[in-house]
Amino acid sequence: MTDDPQAEHVPIAIIGAGMSGLALAAVLRANGVEATIFEAEASADARTQGGMLDIHEDTGQAALRAAGLYDGFRAIVHPGGQELRLIDRSGRIRHQHSDDGSGGRPEVDRGDLRTLLLSALGPDTVRxxxxxxxxRPLGDGRHEVIFAAGGSVIADLLVGGDGAWSRIRPLLTDALPAYAGISFVETDLQDPDTRHPEAAELLGGGFVIALDGERGILAHRETDDSLHVYTAVRAPEDWLDGIDFHRTEAAAAAVLASFGDWHPTLQSLVTDADGPAVPRKIHALPAGTRWDHRSGVTLIGDAAHLMSPFAGEGANLALFDGAELARRIIEQPDDLDAAVQAYEGEMFARAADMAGQTDAQMRLMFSPGAMDNLVALFEGFAAEQPPQ
Ligand SMILES: Cc1cc2nc3c(=O)[nH]c(=O)nc-3n(C[C@H](O)[C@H](O)[C@H](O)COP(=O)(O)OP(=O)(O)OC[C@H]3O[C@@H](n4cnc5c(N)ncnc54)[C@H](O)[C@@H]3O)c2cc1C
Structure with missing residues (x-):
């Protein structure tokens, strides 16, 4: 039993106010069920959320519909964000399609989406x-959740929506994220139309992928018109550790060391960045991670199935997991175990399928002939569309 006789009881405790935890709480609340989210960050504005997410019709959008947030979602869609350009390292545009507003994967700002999800919750839902x-399990299906600042709560159902390095995952599986072989460096260019016109013109208004098989640049035009750039390199796990990101020029030179034959405008996305470059190693859980059901605890989103970002599925699956777990709880409020088991069975299959697709996409993007293969893939998609 708990050591803390004062511990508060909460029926449903969700750890983490990310996409998955917020979607779970929002869909539950839309159906009259209250849950409590425990979030490490000090407030909703403690950290800029940055980055664009394309929200897919059958997963992310379906979750937002279930939360009653679809109209709010349409209002934050970034017009033009579905424009795509594939550019080779010489700066030649190899494939392009514009955003006519009819695509099924509209782009939104991650911060706007988080604000929208928070708007569906009560003032005390997120702590x-x-x-x-x-x-830790109390042996009767309930769990005690212990806080860094002291104190604890006891939950009938404990849901880990606490991302890649989940503290809840070890209750269910020994699986750990492993380095995926790719390292990112993130940079931003503010007001590019005025300050970096060549980059702004080459990249356009949506999403850009430039690849040469070993390395790449992926960039988005954000809702504030800035450019957010991910420079991606196939590299050993300790490559980023050897770069001092406080020394801006030296860091840019180190990041671009293998981009010498890339077009200067593409290189300028690193050398002309505003603010510090942010290093990020890409990790993933083993595809097909699953566990034997345990009473009173489960995982959603990256905590359950962290993937590399190359298929753009992580946030969509996180939203969908949250909505699906909520749906199962609403269907079977008196049998949470059965509800969780039903959710887990479908989630394992969905996540294994997506992890396979994501690995295949990563291999395609970081292998010889990457640009030709990607162009062929997108031209294949385009050929499948009915004529306008
Ligand atoms: C560079 C990059 C680009 C990406 N691009 C895309 C994309 O284009 N499309 C897409 O669909 N996905 C993308 N993803 C993946 C996507 O960001 C994640 O899959 C998604 O955010 C997962 O949501 P989540 O709720 O599971 O976890 P998170 O968003 O990580 O949220 C977890 C929350 O838990 C909190 N937390 C963590 N530990 C604790 C603790 N101990 N106690 C309390 N709270 C805690 C965190 O503060 C956080 O708020 C990208 C990922 C990366 C790294």
Missing amino acids: WGHKITAA
């Missing part, structure tokens, strides 16, 4: 500044 250090 900010509640970093958890551990959780």
Whole structure:
């Protein structure tokens, strides 16, 4: 039993106010069920959320519909964001399609989406500044959740929506994220139309992929018109550790060391960046990670199935997991175990399928002939569309 006789009881405790946890709480609340989210960050504005997400019809959008947030979602879609350009390292545009507003994967700003999800919750649903250090089973299906700042709560159902390095995952599986072989460096260019016109013109208004098989640049035009750039390199796990990102020019030179034959405008996305470059190693859980059901605890989103970002599925699956777990709880409010088991069975199959697709996409993007293969893939998609 708990050591803390004062511990508060919460029926449903969700760890993490990311896409998955917020979607779960929002869909539950839309159906009259209250849950409590415990989030490590101090407030909703503690960190800029940055980055664009394309929200897919059958997963991310379906979750937002279930939360009653579809109209709000349409209002934050970035017009033009579905424009795509594939550019080779010489700066030649190899494939392009514009955004006519009819695509099924509209782009939104991650921060706008988080604000939208928060708008569907009660004022006390999220308890900010509640970093958890551990959780432990009490032996009767309930769990005690322990906070870094002291204190604990006891949950009938504990849901880990706490991302890649989940503190809840060890209750269910020994699986750990492993380095996926690719390292990112993120940079931003503010007001590019005025300050970086060549980059702005080459990249256009939506999403850009430039690849040569070993390395690449992926970039988005954001809702504030800035350019957010991911420079991606197939590299050993310790490559980024050897770069001092406080020394801006030296860091840019180190990042671009293998981009010497790339067009200067593409290189300028790193050398002309505003603000510091942000290193990020890409990790993934083993495809097909699953566990034997345990009473009173489960995982959603990256905590359950962290994937590399190359198929753009992680946030969509996170939203969908949250909505699906909520649907199962609403269907069977008196049998949470059965509800969770039903959710887990479908989630394992969905996640394994997506992890396979994501790995295939990563292999395609980081192998010889990457640009030709990607152009062929997108031209194949285009040929499948009915004539306008
Ligand atoms: C560079 C990059 C680009 C990406 N691009 C895309 C894309 O284009 N499309 C797409 O669909 N996906 C994309 N993804 C994936 C996507 O970001 C994730 O899959 C998604 O955010 C997962 O949501 P989540 O709710 O599971 O976890 P998270 O968004 O990681 O949220 C977890 C939350 O838990 C909190 N937390 C963590 N530990 C604790 C703790 N101990 N106690 C309390 N709270 C805690 C965190 O503060 C956070 O708020 C990208 C990922 C990366 C790295």
